[in-house]
Amino acid sequence: xxxxxxxxxxxxxxxxxxxxxxxxxxxxxxxxxxxxxxxxxxxxxxxxxxxxxxxxxxxxxxxxxxxxxxxxxxxxxxxxxxxxxxxxxxxxxxxxxxxxxxxxxxxxxxxxxxxxxxxxxxxxxxxxxxxxxxxxxxxxxxxxxxxxxxxxxxxxxxxxxxxxxxxxxxxxxxxxxxxxxxxxxxxxxxxxxxxxxxxxxxxxxxxxxxxxxxxxxxxxxxxxxxxxxxxxxxxxxxxxxxxxxxxxxxxxxxxxxxxxxxxxxxxxxxxxxxxxxxxxxxxxxxxxxxxxxxxxxxxxxxxxxxxxxxxxxxxxxxxxxxxxxxxxxxxxxxxxxxxxxxxxxxxxxxxxxxxxxxxxxxxxxxxxxxxxxxxxxxxxxxxxxxxxxxxxxxxxxxxxxxxxxxxxxxxxxxxxxxxxxxxxxxxxxxxxxxxxxxxxxxxxxxxxxxxxxxxxxxxxxxxxxxxxxxxxxxxxxxxxxxxxxxxxxxxxxxxxxxxxxxxxxxxxxxxxxxxxxxxxxxxxxxxxxxxxxxxxxxxxxxxxxxxxxxxxxxxxxxxxxxxxxxxxxxxxxxxxxxxxxxxxxxxxxxxxxxxxxxxxxxxxxxxxxxxxxxxxxxxxxxxxxxxxxxxxxxxxxxxxxxxxxxxxxxxxxxxxxxxxxxxxxxxxxxxxxxxxxxxxxxxxxxxxxxxxxxxxxxxxxxxxxxxxxxxxxxxxxxxxxxxx
Numbered sequence: 001x002x003x004x005x006x007x008x009x010x011x012x013x014x015x016x017x018x019x020x021x022x023x024x025x026x027x028x029x030x031x032x033x034x035x036x037x038x039x040x041x042x043x044x045x046x047x048x049x050x051x052x053x054x055x056x057x058x059x060x061x062x063x064x065x066x067x068x069x070x071x072x073x074x075x076x077x078x079x080x081x082x083x084x085x086x087x088x089x090x091x092x093x094x095x096x097x098x099x100x101x102x103x104x105x106x107x108x109x110x111x112x113x114x115x116x117x118x119x120x121x122x123x124x125x126x127x128x129x130x131x132x133x134x135x136x137x138x139x140x141x142x143x144x145x146x147x148x149x150x151x152x153x154x155x156x157x158x159x160x161x162x163x164x165x166x167x168x169x170x171x172x173x174x175x176x177x178x179x180x181x182x183x184x185x186x187x188x189x190x191x192x193x194x195x196x197x198x199x200x201x202x203x204x205x206x207x208x209x210x211x212x213x214x215x216x217x218x219x220x221x222x223x224x225x226x227x228x229x230x231x232x233x234x235x236x237x238x239x240x241x242x243x244x245x246x247x248x249x250x251x252x253x254x255x256x257x258x259x260x261x262x263x264x265x266x267x268x269x270x271x272x273x274x275x276x277x278x279x280x281x282x283x284x285x286x287x288x289x290x291x292x293x294x295x296x297x298x299x300x301x302x303x304x305x306x307x308x309x310x311x312x313x314x315x316x317x318x319x320x321x322x323x324x325x326x327x328x329x330x331x332x333x334x335x336x337x338x339x340x341x342x343x344x345x346x347x348x349x350x351x352x353x354x355x356x357x358x359x360x361x362x363x364x365x366x367x368x369x370x371x372x373x374x375x376x377x378x379x380x381x382x383x384x385x386x387x388x389x390x391x392x393x394x395x396x397x398x399x400x401x402x403x404x405x406x407x408x409x410x411x412x413x414x415x416x417x418x419x420x421x422x423x424x425x426x427x428x429x430x431x432x433x434x435x436x437x438x439x440x441x442x443x444x445x446x447x448x449x450x451x452x453x454x455x456x457x458x459x460x461x462x463x464x465x466x467x468x469x470x471x472x473x474x475x476x477x478x479x480x481x482x483x484x485x486x487x488x489x490x491x492x493x494x495x496x497x498x499x500x501x502x503x504x505x506x507x508x509x510x511x512x513x514x515x516x517x518x519x520x521x522x523x524x525x526x527x528x529x530x531x532x533x534x535x536x537x538x539x540x541x542x543x544x545x546x547x548x549x550x551x552x553x554x555x556x557x558x559x560x561x562x563x564x565x566x567x568x569x570x571x572x573x574x575x576x577x578x579x580x581x582x583x584x585x586x587x588x589x590x591x592x593x594x595x596x597x598x599x600x601x602x603x604x605x606x607x608x609x610x611x612x613x614x615x616x617x618x619x620x621x622x623x624x625x626x627x628x629x630x631x632x633x634x635x636x637x638x639x640x641x642x643x644x645x646x647x648x649x650x651x652x653x654x655x656x657x658x659x660x661x662x663x664x665x666x667x668x669x670x671x672x673x674x675x676x677x678x679x680x681x682x683x684x685x686x687x688x689x690x691x692x693x694x695x696x697x698x699x700x701x702x703x704x705x706x707x708x709x710x711x712x713x714x715x716x717x718x719x720x721x722x723x724x
Contacts (some may be wrong), residue, residue: 010220011088012241014705016666021705022081023245023256024090025218029108029210030245031056033090034258034705035081050079051137052114054178054209055130057218057248059311061211062130062257063176065165070119070199077116080599082204089113095177095210100695105261105701107175109210112375114180115203116291122198125151127167127176129313130260138701146170146319153189153196160186163198164204170315170325176211216248224285229277230510232714233296239714242665242706247285251292255667255704262308264293265419266708268339273605275346275713281351287361291342296329297380298419301484301510302387303331304340324365334408335418335432338700340384341446342543349449382456385447389466392444395476396469402476404527407431419602420521424587424695425594426528427579429522434536436476441446442543444470474547475555478562483529490516490578495529497577502585503671505682511572518578522570533576533583535603537566541610548614551718553633560642563614566607567642567649570643590670591692593701597670601665601709604718608653615722618643647723654718660686669709 014021020035035572036051050067061557069077081089093111102158126133128147135142142315156162162181169175180187180200186200206495224244233240246253253259271278278285296305307330309317314326319340340640347354348361363377395406410417410431416425418432426432448466451457485493491509498507520529540562546560569576588595588636598604633639663669663686670689675682690700 001274008220009092010218010244011090012238012245013089014238014242016663016703016705018690019702019705020081021256022090023241023706024088024110025220026092026107027217027220029056029110029215030058030218030248031110032036032260033081033110033209034597035079037079038075050077050120053133053257054109054208054213055133056109056213056215057246057253057256057260057261058211058215059174059213059315060261060309061128061176061213061311062129062133062260063127063178063209063211064125064133065122065178066124067116067120067122070121073620076118077120079120079393080085080115080117082113082115084113085267093208093210095208105174105212105214107177107210108215109208111206114205114207116200116205118202118327120200120202122180123195124195124357125153127151127165127178128169128316128510130257131309131313132316134258137667144316144320145317149194151196153191153198155187155189156181163187163189165198168478169312170319174211174213174312176363177209179208180205182206184684193693197355213415216250218244219247219249219279219285220244223283225277226279226284231546233276234389236416236713236714239665239711243714244709245290246567246708246711247705249283252285252289252708254709255707256453258702258704259707261310262292262296262305263305264296264305264336264486265339267293268336269419269601269606270654270708270712271343272339272346273444273601273609273709274715280347280351280359284359284634286347286351286354286705287357289362290343291320291364291377293343294377294380294462295366295372297372297384298331299372299375299380299383301331302337304328304336304381304384306329306333306336332411332414333417333421334410335435335439337384337388338435338443339626340381341388341443341450344455345446345449349453355572356720358453362455363451374530378456385450385456385462386593388440388443388447389462389469392440392466392469396472397724403482404431404523407436407477407480407523408534416492420594422593424592426522427532427581427584427588428524429530429635430525431480431523431527432536433481433519433521433534434539436473437481438536438543440475441470441477442539444473445546447543466717474544475552475558478519478558479499480523480527481520481529482561483520483531485516485518485578486515487514493578494575495660497575497585500585502577502589503575504675505574505684508573508575508707516578519562519563519565530581530584531579532588533578534567535599535607537562538602538607538610540565541614545613545617556639557633560638563646564642567645570607570649570652571645573692587695589692589695590672590687591689593689593693593694593699597668597689599668600666601693601707601712604657605709605712606662608650608657611650611653611714612719612722615643615646615650616719618646619722626705651723657716663704665710667704667710669703 011024012023018039022033032055033052038048055062090110090114093109095107151167154164164179166177182205185201251262252267254263310327318325348358364377366372415423430531446468448463449464494507495511521532522530522535550556671684672687674685
């Protein structure tokens with residue numbers, strides 16, 4: 001029996017050639033459907049197969065089928081999802097079958113209509129987990145033999161007018177099922193050993209995709225946003241729908257479709273930046289997101305979970321490598337812990353609703369991970385804060401302990417550990433800039449504030465020690481990451497970068513007249529700086545606003561140097577290439593995932609919000625006379641000069657945002673230099689990352705059409721009074 005209930009729903013279509021993304025969600029089911037169609041090679045450097053993919057945030061579940069023309073000499077096959085009279089290509093679908101494994105969970109998904117322009121062959125199906133699909137699409141076409149052997153192809157009816165493709169998961173109770181049917185055309189199924197091929201004649205076919213895994217419905221827009229932000233539902237409808245689709249009733253997922261599960265860093269950055277517009281109180285978006293983080297803390301170490309691995313994938317991996325088939329939790333990132341106290345402070349101290357909910361929320365008992373069951377959220381939060389205090393203490397000891405070896409480093413043997421989590425993302429660095437100069441001191445300040453209101457550390461006097469530690473980290477970490485180069489040296493490095501074939505536009509050396517203060521993205525194992533220009537100073541600008549009116553002239557001077565360097569980088573045009581390591585220009589390209597590309601949340605949203613935060617703090621300090629310390633600097637006019645430069649940088653950032661609004665929700669994008677753009681001068685042209693080769697010449701990884709932290713622009717508003 002099949003039903004398609006009539007219910008309040010969310011529907012969205014996002015075009016990201018060569019991908020067409022369709023989203024459907026209501027109070028019972030959420031599903032994304034992606035149709036991939038090859039582009040001409042002139043438009044896209046990497047080959048894309050015809051593919052129809054289904055993804056559910058429930059269990060990070062997925063299914064994909066791949067098509068090709070039945071005529072190998074003909075590449076003109078067109079596959080299309082057809083619209084209904086209501087201008088939608090998807091409808092909700094619920095399936096009940098007497099033949100399915102016993103389950104109390106309904107089988108939910110979507111239905112629609114598919115057309116082929118000419119005879120087509122379905123030559124591969126993958127059913128189970130999004131991760132299993134990604135192993136094929138991103139992992140050199142890796143297929144799990146045990147998964148593939150369990151997939152069944154069955155003809156529908158005596159005339160074979162349809163085909164059902166299904167697979168029972170390794171848990172023996174969950175089933176993923178796809179059905180394609182035509183009322184008057186036979187669908188041919190042939191088997192050649194372990195290979196099954198389905199041949200479709202040209203025409204239109206109905207399809208259904210569903211699974212009986214427990215669903216966590218998304219928060220619909222009116223549930224997602226606080227009442228004062230409901231105007232965004234009409235002003236920014238697609239962005240709000242995208243965000244709603246990623247916020248479920250039990251967690252916030254990172255992106256659709258590739259990261260359709262919990263990622264701690266992504267969730268917390270999203271909450272940190274979206275806090276002004278998200279719903280508060282019990283069952284609101286803020287507490288839902290925070291609860292998901294606390295539930296997944298490793299109580300033994302206090303580590304905050306980076307990523308969860310659940311659904312069918314753990315069992316699928318166990319068939320290959322052995323091990324546990326239960327849900328798994330990854331704790332390898334070193335930056336993720338620090339966001340938790342920041343968020344707890346932001347919501348439970350700075351929000352009126354949050355303050356009223358503090359004790360009730362901290363008294364909730366964990367229920368997700370067996371080892372955490374019975375422990376309160378307060379206990380779990382204290383474990384993470386204790387870990388941070390332990391990490392901070394060695395660097396904070398008096399008597400010469402402020403050495404780079406006492407900074408926070410990546411876990412030994414791992415090349416990743418913060419948000420630039422590709423192997424070359426930190427240029428081989430081991431001590432990240434953002435973690436040590438911003439996240440650690442800001443988290444310590446938050447721990448002190450939480451201790452002062454009695455939320456944590458009631459017996460440990462953290463309100464005193466955390467603040468003392470923070471002062472040391474604020475004042476002493478920047479020096480390790482800062483290098484100074486003369487204007488002549490800077491110009492020489494720019495010319496070398498351009499002449500090496502890395503950039504065809506002007507070198508920009510005419511914009512350099514003063515000594516440059518470079519801030520490394522990380523330190524190598526020996527403490528030497530990785531002088532890759534970056535935007536991670538956005539963390540320091542956003543999270544440490546009090547430094548703009550620091551009573552310590554040394555701390556204030558260092559902070560002003562950082563602000564000046566950030567503003568200078570914004571006001572200059574690319575390139576800003578000062579590294580002398582030739583591997584950096586090779587690996588940090590416009591086609592590298594963490595190369596010279598645009599991550600909107602970092603490069604634009606957080607950086608702009610950070611500039612706003614610093615300018616607002618400076619204005620407040622001036623209003624109450626707290627900026628008088630600036631007059632004690634060796635260059636008394638330096639403070640006001642930097643503030644004026646920040647204002648110009650803030651204006652430039654908003655001009656950039658306005659010029660790129662149609663790309664704002666994308667995960668990451670890139671650019672190319674066109675000599676013909678912008679008249680005779682040439683210019684930068686937006687280019688999807690998928691259209692550019694990677695540094696090693698391999699095919700690009702598919703981006704998410706909808707990414708959580710890219711949607712943070714929804715909470716960003718231009719404050720023109722700060723530009724005056």
